[in-house]
Amino acid sequence: MNTFLTYHRRAAEEGIRLRSQVMRKLRDDEEGLVIMQTGAEVLMEQGRKIGIEVGKKIGVEEGALQATRQVAAGLLRQKFGALPERAERRLLTMDLAGVQALTLAVSSANSLDDLGL
8 A cells, every 4th residue: 555644633524534535445455454453453463363373282282182091091991990080080180291101001010000090
């Protein structure tokens, strides 16, 4: 948009008409839409985009954790039968690295106690 505006004193009616024309022009022009945004709107849009990216990352990490917990619980049940409540609770509090290590250790464990469960 190659229009530069200089604001100076105008009669109220003329100022309202000028503002209306400028707003109409800005809405029709992509660059104008950016110009119309306030600083707060720009920051909110940036925050929204960051939030979406962070949300995606957290969602993927949480999905991996839940899937790994399910695999670990399945392996534990297959080897040791029904799990006591303390083992279920412990499994739910472990982070991804802990659950992964537990999953690998199941095959060589002789009891839930060997796994710290």
